[in-house]
Structure formats: C-alpha cells, structure tokens
Amino acid sequence: MKRGLIAAAALLAAGCQAQESGGNGSAGATQNVEAKTGNAAKKEAGKAHLLEALGQSADHKTLANAVQAAGLTETLSGAQPYTLFAPTEAAFQKLPAGSANGLLAPEAKGQLVALLTGHIVPGVVTAKDLGRAIERGKGKAQLATVGGTNLTFSQSGDAITVSNGAGGQARVVQSDHMASNGVIHGLDGVLTGK
Amino acid sequence: MRKLLLLTGAAALSIAMPAMAEKGGKGGGGGKGGGDAAHVHHGGGGKPQGGPAAKPQKAERQAVHAAKPQKVERQAGRVSKAPKAERQILRDDRPMKAERQAMREEVKRQDRLARDGFDDRRVLIDRNNPQFVDSSGASCPPGLAKKSPACMPPGQAKKLGLGTRVQQSWFDGYRLPAAYTDFYPDSDDYYYRYDDNGYIYRVSSGSNLIDAIIPLLGGGFAVGQPLPAGYDIYNVPIQYRDVYADNGNDNYRYGDNAIYRVDAGTGLIESVVALLTGDVAVGQSLPSGYDAYNVPLDYRDQYYDTDESLYRYADGNIFQVDPETMLVQAIVEMLV
Numbered sequence: 001m002k003r004g005l006i007a008a009a010a011l012l013a014a015g016c017q018a019q020e021s022g023g024n025g026s027a028g029a030t031q032n033v034e035a036k037t038g039n040a041a042k043k044e045a046g047k048a049h050l051l052e053a054l055g056q057s058a059d060h061k062t063l064a065n066a067v068q069a070a071g072l073t074e075t076l077s078g079a080q081p082y083t084l085f086a087p088t089e090a091a092f093q094k095l096p097a098g099s100a101n102g103l104l105a106p107e108a109k110g111q112l113v114a115l116l117t118g119h120i121v122p123g124v125v126t127a128k129d130l131g132r133a134i135e136r137g138k139g140k141a142q143l144a145t146v147g148g149t150n151l152t153f154s155q156s157g158d159a160i161t162v163s164n165g166a167g168g169q170a171r172v173v174q175s176d177h178m179a180s181n182g183v184i185h186g187l188d189g190v191l192t193g194k
Numbered sequence: 195m196r197k198l199l200l201l202t203g204a205a206a207l208s209i210a211m212p213a214m215a216e217k218g219g220k221g222g223g224g225g226k227g228g229g230d231a232a233h234v235h236h237g238g239g240g241k242p243q244g245g246p247a248a249k250p251q252k253a254e255r256q257a258v259h260a261a262k263p264q265k266v267e268r269q270a271g272r273v274s275k276a277p278k279a280e281r282q283i284l285r286d287d288r289p290m291k292a293e294r295q296a297m298r299e300e301v302k303r304q305d306r307l308a309r310d311g312f313d314d315r316r317v318l319i320d321r322n323n324p325q326f327v328d329s330s331g332a333s334c335p336p337g338l339a340k341k342s343p344a345c346m347p348p349g350q351a352k353k354l355g356l357g358t359r360v361q362q363s364w365f366d367g368y369r370l371p372a373a374y375t376d377f378y379p380d381s382d383d384y385y386y387r388y389d390d391n392g393y394i395y396r397v398s399s400g401s402n403l404i405d406a407i408i409p410l411l412g413g414g415f416a417v418g419q420p421l422p423a424g425y426d427i428y429n430v431p432i433q434y435r436d437v438y439a440d441n442g443n444d445n446y447r448y449g450d451n452a453i454y455r456v457d458a459g460t461g462l463i464e465s466v467v468a469l470l471t472g473d474v475a476v477g478q479s480l481p482s483g484y485d486a487y488n489v490p491l492d493y494r495d496q497y498y499d500t501d502e503s504l505y506r507y508a509d510g511n512i513f514q515v516d517p518e519t520m521l522v523q524a525i526v527e528m529l530v
Contacts, residue, residue: 080530124489178491
C-alpha cells in the first residue's frame with residue numbers, strides 16, 4: 001500500500017471534517033480503494049447526514065446550492081442510504097465558459113434534477129467496495145444511479161475514472177467522506193450529458 | 195437476524211411496486227467476503243437516524259392488529275339499517291335536487307368568504323379600483339382580481355408568456371418556495387416571483403417584463419409544484435408505506451422514481467423524500483449497475499458477499515443474489 005494522501009485531501013479537508021483522505025490527487029482513488037476497510041469506514045461515520053456534510057464542505061458549495069434548488073434536501077437528509085459522487089467547486093469551474101452558470105440558471109432547471117440524480121447511487125459504496133468491483137470486473141464496474149443512468153468506473157493507472165455514457169467524465173479525487181446516511185466521493189468533473 | 199423471505203412472497207412485493215423498466219444485463223460480483231466482522235458503527239450508513247416516524251416493531255404491530263375489533267364486533271357496532279319502506283320515506287324527506295344544489299352553492303360561497311375574505315357575489319366591480327383593473331386597463335371580475343396573476347382565469351396563469359409586463363400585485367400573497375429562495379435571489383437586474391401554478395418568473399427589474407419562465411422541474415414533479423393529475427390515490431411502494439403514510443397534513447405519492455411529500459391542503463409538492471431505482475426484483479436477473487457491494491454499513495456484518503451469495507441494496511431492501519446465475523433470490527432485509 002499505499003501512498004498517503006496529499007493533494008486530494010487538501011481539496012476537501014477544509015470543509016469535510018470527517019473525511020479521511022487516501023491518495024494523492026488523481027492517484028488517490030485506487031490507493032484509497034485499497035486503503036479503506038469497512039471498519040475504517042464505520043469508524044469515520046459521523047453524525048452529519050449527506051446534506052449537512054455537503055453544507056460543511058467548502059468544496060461543495062455549488063453542489064449544495066444545486067441540491068437545494070432541485071428540492072433534494074430531504075432526500076439527502078433522510079433515512080435512505082445513498083452514495084453521492086460530488087463534483088467539487090473546481091469541477092464546476094472546469095466546465096466551458098458559461099456552462100456552470102448555465103447549469104445553475106433558472107432556464108436549466110429541468111436539467112438540474114437529471115444532472116444531480118445522475119450523480120447519486122443507491123446504498124453505500126465505499127472506495128474499497130468500488131475498487132473490488134473494478135477488480136472483479138477486470139478493470140471496469142458499473143453503478144446504477146437513481147437518475148436511471150449507469151456510471152462506468154474504470155482504472156486508469158492509479159486513478160479511478162468515471163463516465164456516464166453520455167460524454168461526462170471525471171476522476172474520483174476524494175473518497176469515503178462518510179455520513180450517517182451514506183458516503184460522498186469527490187469528482188474533479190461534472191458528469192454532464194452530450 | 196436474517197429474515198429470508200420466501201421467493202413467492204418477495205415476488206408479490208415486487209409486483210406490488212410500480213412497474214419499472216428492467217434494465218437487464220448482469221451485474222458484476224462474485225467477490226468474497228466483502229464485509230467486515232468487527233463491530234458495527236452505529237450512526238453509519240444503514241438504519242435511519244432521525245428519519246421519519248419510527249416504524250413500530252413487529253410485535254407492536256401485531257398487538258395493534260390484535261386489538262382491532264373482530265368482524266362480528268364491527269358489524270354489531272354498525273347502525274342497523276331501517277326497513278326498506280322507512281328508507282323510502284327518509285329519501286322522500288330529503289331536499290329536492292335543486293335545493294341540494296343551492297345548499298352546495300351556499301357552502302361553496304361560505305368557503306370562498308372564509309378564504310378570500312369577501313363575498314364575490316355581492317361585490318360590485320369598481321372600475322376605479324386598481325385592484326380590479328388589469329395591466330391593459332380593462333376591468334375584470336373581483337374573483338379573478340384576487341387570483342394571481344390578477345384577472346387571469348384559473349389555468350391560464352401558466353400561459354403567462356415571456357415579455358409579459360407584470361404587476362407586483364399579481365404575486366401578492368405568494369412567496370418563492372423556501373427551497374428556491376437561495377437559488378433565485380433578487381438582484382439589481384432581475385427579481386423572481388412565484389405563483390401557485392408551479393412556475394417561477396424571472397422579471398427584468400428595469401422593464402418589469404418576464405424574462406424567463408421556470409417550470410419547477412422535470413416532468414411535473416418538483417418541489418413547490420402541484421402534483422400532476424392522476425395521483426389522487428396513495429401509491430407509495432409497499433416497503434415504504436410504514437414510513438411514508440398519508441396523514442392529515444401530508445400525503446405521499448410515488449412517481450418518476452421518487453417519493454414526494456405533498457401538502458394535503460394545497461396539493462403542492464413539498465419535498466422529494468426518497469429517490470428509487472425500481473430496477474431490482476426477486477426472481478429476475480440482477481440488472482446492470484450493481485457491480486459493487488453497496489449494503490449499508492450497519493448490515494455488513496450480516497450480509498456480505500461470499501461464494502454462495504451476493505448482497506445488494508436497492509429501494510429500501512437488501513437482496514440476496516445467486517453469484518452463478520445472478521438471479522435475485524430473495525429480499526433478506528427490509529430497511530424501512
């Protein structure tokens with residue numbers, strides 16, 4: 001194992017108190033996968049639910065606002081467990097000029113829910129779970145989102161990348177921010193459609 | 195304890211759920227020992243923490259059931275019917291149809307009076323009163339003047355088009371749903387207004403012209419929006435019914451892969467309380483998208499992948515899957 005987390009941790013550490021970092025930047029995901037155990041994840045589980053965890057994260061302000069605007073606050077603060085693949089602030093900024101504002105613009109409201117639900121997976125999938133699935137799948141694993149799409153995760157060197165089959169791609173740069181009702185993994189990109 | 199349900203029973207549950215598209219295909223899996231044998235960290239990802247009303251334990255539910263009057267007792271408690279001849283007399287004593295209609299109208303009028311604070315049958319149109327004059331200067335019935343936007347017949351408000359010059363008074367009494375206030379703050383350039391038809395209007399501050407119309411989300415299901423027609427009947431998937439049951443204040447409805455909380459009085463969607471996938475069913479192949487072990491943390495000591503069985507979570511249930519055939523064998527735990 002397993003390099004310690006450096007860059008990726010820095011991205012989220014300020015806002016995510018409970019998050020354990022586990023990898024260095026793009027390389028972190030795979031290492032995180034191996035580093036994480038169920039026990040470790042359990043120990044990290046805090047009292048904050050997913051919505052609170054987002055709110056506490058300085059790196060997910062845009063996403064938190066989008067969740068609120070989409071009316072999904074009760075979903076992410078409720079009893080049902082979800083895994084949230086959460087684009088960071090940097091991820092939104094990487095969108096083409098105007099796209100970030102476009103996504104959050106009133107006119108794009110109808111697309112917002114589809115966008116967000118395309119980042120939410122039922123149940124709790126830790127980085128370790130994801131890594132094992134990729135290993136069993138000989139480099140690839142699919143997760144169904146509550147938005148009706150499938151996310152395909154694959155190993156690329158030390159990094160784990162994810163695509164939504166519609167042109168959206170990102171790397172998992174933060175992992176296993178445990179919440180009382182699920183887990184958050186940070187993405188360096190927004191999984192948009194074509 | 196593992197509650198392995200019979201295939202047939204679980205299949206019945208799945209049938210009771212709203213029909214969902216089967217994605218088909220195989221999930222991954224086949225891994226060994228995904229769980230950890232150490233202690234379960236309470237407050238982890240599994241059981242609800244501070245969620246909706248706690249579900250009574252099985253024994254309690256049985257006790258409640260047992261306390262219900264038996265059929266014979268219930269029948270005895272009913273008011274016995276009058277003989278047919280007497281019922282005929284009673285019917286003859288009822289008000290005539292026209293009278294009943296008049297009574298209904300009076301009840302409606304009283305309702306309007308209580309709601310709007312005035313009797314729109316008796317108020318004369320005051321053409322000098324700007325409240326009753328629309329943007330074109332034409333007068334309109336007081337009833338419509340109280341509508342938002344004013345002078346707009348019911349059902350027509352959503353046709354308020356781009357470029358319409360608005361009056362602030364149209365939106366009196368309506369506030370942006372709380373969920374949207376941070377997302378649509380007024381600025382120097384625009385202000386946002388909402389009516390009860392499920393639309394937010396972005397209005398240019400300088401011209402007061404509607405610059406954008408924002409339907410509150412996809413497919414007619416959105417917070418702050420009226421529930422689409424056809425959802426009068428309680429339809430929440432069976433495994434969620436103990437948690438999301440209609441009460442005097444709130445109703446719950448399932449649609450578009452989500453469960454919505456709806457204000458019983460206004461019919462407006464208040465919140466999305468759960469997002470579902472609806473794609474896992476006992477007796478069918480595990481659909482694609484369940485390659486990774488995803489059982490909530492609190493249940494991992496009990497349900498972890500082995501050579502004999504895989505376990506996957508979906509829509510409030512933990513399913514057992516045959517690693518060889520990838521068939522979903524049973525619901526082993528209902529978490530809600």
